[in-house]
Amino acid sequence: MTATTSPAVALDARLRQLDMGDGPFAPAKVAELDRKEAFPTDACSALDDFGLGAHYVPVKHGGRLERFPDLVALWRTVARRDLTAAIGHGKTFLGGACTWVEGNAKQAAALGEEIQQGARVSWGLTERHHGSDLLAGELSATRTSEGWRLDGEKWLINNATRGHLVSVLARTEPAGGPRGFSVFLVDKRTLPPGAFHCLPKERTHGIRGADISGIAFTGADVPDSALVGRQGGGIELVLKALQLTRTVAVAMSLGAGDHALRLTVDFAKAHQLYERRLVDLPRARRPLGQAATQLLLAEAVTCVGSRSLHALTNEASLTSALTKAFVPSAINDMIAQLADLMGARSFLSDVYAHGMFQKLERDHRIIAIFDGSTLVNRNAVINQFPVLVRAWRQERRDAEGLATATTLTAPLPEADLSRLALISLGGCSVVQGLPAALQRLQALEEGGGVPKHVAVLARALGTATAAVHERMAAHPPSPRDVPPEAFHLAEHYEACFAGAACLHLWLNHQARATGPLWSDALWLEACLVNVLSRLGVETAPDAADVFDRLAATVVDAPGLVSLLDDVRTEGAP
Ligand SMILES: Cc1cc2nc3c(=O)[nH]c(=O)nc-3n(C[C@H](O)[C@H](O)[C@H](O)COP(=O)(O)OP(=O)(O)OC[C@H]3O[C@@H](n4cnc5c(N)ncnc54)[C@H](O)[C@@H]3O)c2cc1C
Structure with a gap:
């Protein structure tokens, strides 16, 4: 899938010069500052010099923020080197968000100017x-x-x-x-x-x-x-601004996921035991494939979530909460899985890669906590269960917005922040578009355009999604004392959202996309198996074999594992 030109590629080229020797992003330097609990001043200055701050300011207020997916890509590029610098620098976007949403033109222009001059907010x-x-x-x-x-x-x-x-x-x-x-x-x-x-x-x-x-x-x-x-109007304003920040903040998780996977693959390729490379043990390959699946799922959700800010703006109360609940949790799971594979090297702070793995593992914990914890975001989804059930039953969806949100080559309209709303009256088009997506898939299946077993998995997602809505309908609204089952249900709804996001993306790009991830719908199959397992749906006994096939792709990948061309060309973290 090819996104339109991304400033992240330019940033990556710059950071590659700075992550070697004694550059501010060199792992030894990053580790040293972490040990000293010292702020990464030089790294943040380098980001200032690059002009990253301009990407925190919407174009209409004099900056370069035109598309939220671009901001995601930029932060991901920094975060895969050092989460401390990414979070320390990126905070300024969060600080400005209320002004972008409801500040008057004079306030926004003045703040935009300040940020581009290097002010931290x-x-x-x-x-x-x-x-x-x-x-x-x-x-x-x-x-x-x-x-x-x-x-x-x-x-x-x-x-x-x-x-x-x-x-x-x-x-x-x-x-x-x-x-x-x-x-x-x-x-x-x-x-x-x-x-x-x-x-x-x-x-x-x-x-x-x-x-x-x-x-x-x-x-x-x-x-x-x-x-x-x-x-x-402060509470309402903050809740709207959080829809922007929660969506883009998960870029930090993607960067951490990229970094963790690359460190582990490199380790597993180099580490010898029983006269073999670790990566050649079947038991080692599967977690690599499972971890890569989590990353691809997280990427698909982030991609659709950030595009939805432009294309489905009035649904952002849901898409942002779903994205922020799903992505950091998936990457936490992924990191834990990879830590098992790394063994002692995931725990030692000086022995392998300057202890970068244990650092990112510690650093990443915060993403699921700040800007609304996972539970807070699930609660936001629970509050909208009645709307979601109604919209699902009525088969409502914004077909045009959905197509734009899930087609990477589609031009994104300017995000009209005046359309942000506390409740999404139309529900969630990504999920509500699932039945129509399944019809498209069936037509492809009849023409041999998708492997039968993948279509079976997708249909199982459709059935499970309908069942989740029935359970949501049976859940009595309880704004104060929300029962644990409702959180479980929200988690299941997130899985439906993630699976639907993958299916839309795959359908909209499969005809032209090339490469091993796309061959025989490999990535879609892996993501569907993961999502169905989250939903407690039983799959064929050999369904998990897809993770081994995906692992082969991951091990051979020259750069990062990603559905996005821009990310793939950025090279190793
Ligand atoms: C490193 C770091 C940086 C931070 N940066 C900022 C910042 O820049 N600006 C800022 O304003 N804040 C910031 N925070 C604060 C952060 O956003 C809060 O800590 C966060 O909102 C969670 O609150 P809490 O855990 O402190 O307490 P609580 O909100 O009381 O949460 C305690 C527990 O209750 C759970 N919980 C809360 N609400 C619900 C609910 N409705 N249903 C179920 N469970 C719930 C939480 O998930 C958590 O497990 C930062 C925190 C940290 C650790």
């Missing part, structure tokens, strides 16, 4: 005693004659200390509630001494060099112009 949502529960936030903004006065603390904030500006969610009505919060873009550089102080860096399990700290305001006066969006 952080995002302060969480408080010490209130993690995901945004409505419990205590930091207050009180009206003054000239603006607002901020008091209170935000804690566990990435770049709170290093950042120049911070987007803050503040309580503007003492009673709180959904209309009781507002967002302020606070420029720390304009505050008088004593109006704020940064909290100490917290020591962390992974991304040890990152600036995970906090900020406390004491009577900090900010002008009226610091208010982003409507007074009282």
Whole structure:
């Protein structure tokens, strides 16, 4: 599959010069900073020099962010070298997101200019005693004659200390509630001494060099112009901005997955035991194939999720939650699987590849926690079960938007952020488009265009998806005390989404795509077997053999394992 030109290829070429010798992305350097818990300043400066910040600013506000999939590709390129640098640098996009969604033209242009000049922006949502529960936030903004006065603390904030500006969610009505919060873009550089102080860096399990700290305001006066969006509209604004950030943040997972797979394949090819290479033991090949499948699934979901921000914008409350719940979990599983294969080398910090595996394993844990944990995102899907059931039964879908979201060569319209909504009234076109996709597959099968056993797997996904909707219909809405079964069901719905994303992508590209992953629908088969196993659907006894066949492709692959041409040409991490 060929995406249109990607700035990630240029970034990769630049980073290849910097990940050797004593360059800032060289594994020895990355490991040293991690050991010292030191911020990767030189790496982030190199990203600044490349102009990565311009890709955090939408084109309409003077930057170069035109397509969210491009931002995903850029972050993935950095993350496959060092998650600490990727997260440390990328935070500025998250910090700006509220302004891109609802800031006025003047605010957005000014912030866009600042970011392109190198300003770092952080995002302060969480408080010490209130993690995901945004409505419990205590930091207050009180009206003054000239603006607002901020008091209170935000804690566990990435770049709170290093950042120049911070987007803050503040309580503007003492009673709180959904209309009781507002967002302020606070420029720390304009505050008088004593109006704020940064909290100490917290020591962390992974991304040890990152600036995970906090900020406390004491009577900090900010002008009226610091208010982003409507007074009282802060919660809604944050929930919309999170739809952007949750979707693109999973790029970090893809980068970690690329890195983990490459390290393990290289190790398994070089490591000798019982007078053979590890990679030649059948028991070793299967996990490689299974791990590659997780990565391909995660990539397919991310690809469709990020394109959906443009093509199915009003469904982003669902596609973002599904993407953020699915991808980091899949990559966590993948990394754990590969760690088993690496054995001691996954645990030692100096012996193999400068301990990069154990670092990425630790670093990656955070992706499933921040910006809405996996459970928080599943909860967001559960809240929309009734809409999803109705839309499935009515066979509703935005066929045009779905085709654009799942066809990589289709031009993407500008993402109209005013169409972001808290609920997707149309449900999820990716899943609701599954029956029509199965009809297309059947026509192909009749013409011999797809192996019969793969079509059987796809039909099993269709049957399982219908059953999941029946179970969702039977689930009584319970906004407060959500039972564990509902989370299990949401996890199953995610699997349906992932399987459907794969099928759409495969159908839309199979006629022209070439290469071993596409031969006999190899990657689709592997992904369907994985998804059906997640759904508890029994498959043929030899179904798992597909992972061995995929492993052969992975071991022989000259570069990265990916459905995307741009990624494949970027070479080894
Ligand atoms: C390294 C790091 C960087 C961070 N960067 C930032 C940042 O830049 N800006 C920022 O605002 N915050 C940031 N955070 C905070 C982070 O977003 C929160 O920690 C996160 O939202 C999870 O909250 P919690 O685990 O602290 O607490 P809680 O939200 O109280 O969660 C505790 C547990 O409850 C679960 N849970 C929460 N809600 C539900 C639900 N509805 N249903 C079921 N289970 C639920 C959670 O998954 C978790 O397992 C960062 C945190 C870390 C560790």
